Amino acid sequence: MEKILKLKELLRSRGIDSIIIGPSDDLEYLIGFKSSPDDRFQGYFINSDPEKKDFYVVPKINHEEVAKHVGQVEYIIWGDEEGFLDKTIEKLKSQYDYKPIIAVNFTIRANDTIDMLEQMDIKFINGHRLMEDFRISKTKEEIENMKIAGQIADKTMDDIFNFIKAGMYESEIKDEIVRLLIENGGDDISFEPIVASGPNSSMPHYNEGTRKIKEKDVIILDFGCKYKGMCSDTSRTIFVGDISPEEMEIYNIVKEAFEKGQAVSAEDVTADFIDTETRNIIDDKGYGQYFLNRTGHGIGFSVHEAPYIKKNNERIIADGMAFSIEPGIYIPGKFGMRIENIVAFKNGEKIIMNNSSTEIRIVKV
Amino acid sequence: MEKILKLKELLRSRGIDSIIIGPSDDLEYLIGFKSSPDDRFQGYFINSDPEKKDFYVVPKINHEEVAKHVGQVEYIIWGDEEGFLDKTIEKLKSQYDYKPIIAVNFTIRANDTIDMLEQMDIKFINGHRLMEDFRISKTKEEIENMKIAGQIADKTMDDIFNFIKAGMYESEIKDEIVRLLIENGGDDISFEPIVASGPNSSMPHYNEGTRKIKEKDVIILDFGCKYKGMCSDTSRTIFVGDISPEEMEIYNIVKEAFEKGQAVSAEDVTADFIDTETRNIIDDKGYGQYFLNRTGHGIGFSVHEAPYIKKNNERIIADGMAFSIEPGIYIPGKFGMRIENIVAFKNGEKIIMNNSSTEIRIVKV
Numbered sequence: 005m006e007k008i009l010k011l012k013e014l015l016r017s018r019g020i021d022s023i024i025i026g027p028s029d030d031l032e033y034l035i036g037f038k039s040s041p042d043d044r045f046q047g048y049f050i051n052s053d054p055e056k057k058d059f060y061v062v063p064k065i066n067h068e069e070v071a072k073h074v075g076q077v078e079y080i081i082w083g084d085e086e087g088f089l090d091k092t093i094e095k096l097k098s099q100y101d102y103k104p105i106i107a108v109n110f111t112i113r114a115n116d117t118i119d120m121l122e123q124m125d126i127k128f129i130n131g132h133r134l135m136e137d138f139r140i141s142k143t144k145e146e147i148e149n150m151k152i153a154g155q156i157a158d159k160t161m162d163d164i165f166n167f168i169k170a171g172m173y174e175s176e177i178k179d180e181i182v183r184l185l186i187e188n189g190g191d192d193i194s195f196e197p198i199v200a201s202g203p204n205s206s207m208p209h210y211n212e213g214t215r216k217i218k219e220k221d222v223i224i225l226d227f228g229c230k231y232k233g234m235c236s237d238t239s240r241t242i243f244v245g246d247i248s249p250e251e252m253e254i255y256n257i258v259k260e261a262f263e264k265g266q267a268v269s270a271e272d273v274t275a276d277f278i279d280t281e282t283r284n285i286i287d288d289k290g291y292g293q294y295f296l297n298r299t300g301h302g303i304g305f306s307v308h309e310a311p312y313i314k315k316n317n318e319r320i321i322a323d324g325m326a327f328s329i330e331p332g333i334y335i336p337g338k339f340g341m342r343i344e345n346i347v348a349f350k351n352g353e354k355i356i357m358n359n360s361s362t363e364i365r366i367v368k369v
Numbered sequence: 370m371e372k373i374l375k376l377k378e379l380l381r382s383r384g385i386d387s388i389i390i391g392p393s394d395d396l397e398y399l400i401g402f403k404s405s406p407d408d409r410f411q412g413y414f415i416n417s418d419p420e421k422k423d424f425y426v427v428p429k430i431n432h433e434e435v436a437k438h439v440g441q442v443e444y445i446i447w448g449d450e451e452g453f454l455d456k457t458i459e460k461l462k463s464q465y466d467y468k469p470i471i472a473v474n475f476t477i478r479a480n481d482t483i484d485m486l487e488q489m490d491i492k493f494i495n496g497h498r499l500m501e502d503f504r505i506s507k508t509k510e511e512i513e514n515m516k517i518a519g520q521i522a523d524k525t526m527d528d529i530f531n532f533i534k535a536g537m538y539e540s541e542i543k544d545e546i547v548r549l550l551i552e553n554g555g556d557d558i559s560f561e562p563i564v565a566s567g568p569n570s571s572m573p574h575y576n577e578g579t580r581k582i583k584e585k586d587v588i589i590l591d592f593g594c595k596y597k598g599m600c601s602d603t604s605r606t607i608f609v610g611d612i613s614p615e616e617m618e619i620y621n622i623v624k625e626a627f628e629k630g631q632a633v634s635a636e637d638v639t640a641d642f643i644d645t646e647t648r649n650i651i652d653d654k655g656y657g658q659y660f661l662n663r664t665g666h667g668i669g670f671s672v673h674e675a676p677y678i679k680k681n682n683e684r685i686i687a688d689g690m691a692f693s694i695e696p697g698i699y700i701p702g703k704f705g706m707r708i709e710n711i712v713a714f715k716n717g718e719k720i721i722m723n724n725s726s727t728e729i730r731i732v733k734v
Contacts, residue, residue: 042574043475065573065574065661065662068571068572068699068701069572069574083661084662084663085644085663085680086681108479108480108483111478112478112480113475113478113479114477114479114481115477115495115496115497117479117482117483118473118495119495128483129483130483130484131480132480206433207431207433207434208431209407209430296430296448297449298449298450308407314450315450316450316451334430336433
């Protein structure tokens, strides 16, 4: 309840009448209810005005389960024969006799706001950044849980290195990572593990698993788990049987950029500054065009959230923030490499959440 | 390409300038590219005017992978430092010097259309029903693949019945269903299997897995797989050790409604008619308030799509359509039951896609 009251305060301070929170990490963060969006509309409507009752729009078939988790709140229950729209608009019109300003979180579909706009004059605004601001500062307890999530990922990184052999499919390695993350104490995975081998490694989000590991491969491993709601996320690049001089040169550049990014991460600097300092290392060596992505992303309840460590982001790093440093070089059709740790700040302390080796590691064949 | 040309024709006939297709079943259906939405905006903009070039907005880090699958099309590639918005709006403004009518498919987020509207005057419309209409009629080959997907699910239903024992967790049964669906020939699951036991069975979409199976439980099993892109989906309700007279009475009502629904399914009747005839059986026995959901949903490339078999849906059943018949009775806090098959129509033939037994089945303890 405390979080809801704080959110209402934030809405009031920004002149927003209401926010719609669909099934998402935001909803889990606010009220502890874990669910995923499906084709039936569902949303928690939270009003800034304490005089106006909040309500939860829920499909009839989900009502019992939602009520068990969400508890005492007004439910607008809709059946398949009628759809969510009429009852939701009727309720909104009873609360607002003017054009309300309503924010939506990131799981609300465009088609649903489009349908609502056909029946009522509403000023919809992007509520994603607002929810990101709201969640950006982690508590001491959340940071502690993130540390444990990080240790589980680190242990899994060591275990999986010893598991990998030439001839295995990428998908076998993915399955084993999932098994290990749970065995090592994770409650769940925080995202589908990435195992990108050989030329696949040049695609940062490659996720097919259909290739067999070969001698002389470069492999990017990228995964994490959830622990008491908090995420971990770490990447390492390893080599199979051998490493070529070119690969070693590029690995050392990525590692230098990674270490620079970790080193310059500090309270009171901007996200842009961290990105620039990291990127300069790769630019100076002539590989700037192959560093395709931002240097990092925030992490907490969601695996990707604010603060984004990227160019032009003037966000000041502050107490309670946690984010990844993950520079990479991706040469299309050839190979890619990335090293990633999570860095966090709490009560004056700088915490590096990952500790598995970043030295060159070669799988024996 | 044929599908894209047909879609352009449909857009023209409805006076729509363009449609944005995000990563989704729609995109896979149109161009064979399987991907899932993530936090970076991605969309294929398809214009109705053949003079206007289609374009694909893609994050830099996904470009290589997308290009490999999507091939020759104009790419609007955006980097993390800039976001998708400016380049996308610039492109749209170069194509439209008037307020265009742009449809969006169901994976486009409200926040992204809200951001676009701040920079350009666009009439966004709901493109979900349009895409559903576009995909509603299956080809002979698609129906054949659905039959195979159905047989894999049926075999898995028999296998899992023999696997279940009192004392197991629901989650163990779920894991085994996934394993069996793949072992029996599925390419993937079509949705996360539902194993709802005891009082959990009264929540149609219960999906936690944390309860242990006990003697005298009712268990709803609901799952399906994908085969060459096409989905299966089937449910059965089983009993552990014993069945009470009340359970037997209700099972027989659900079964009678299910058989009625299958029997009245035919070309040229409306979806409303099938729903009403099925629902009347349950209403007449006094359990109408416990039949929470629609009688069924269409199925094909997606596990839930048009036609929806529900009240007030005047859609006429026609050649190439496939949908579920799945009446149920859900008594809160007590138990629920459901039986589900897929029915399809092709070239004058009525096809029942599932054949596992609907007789009362009791797990021995």
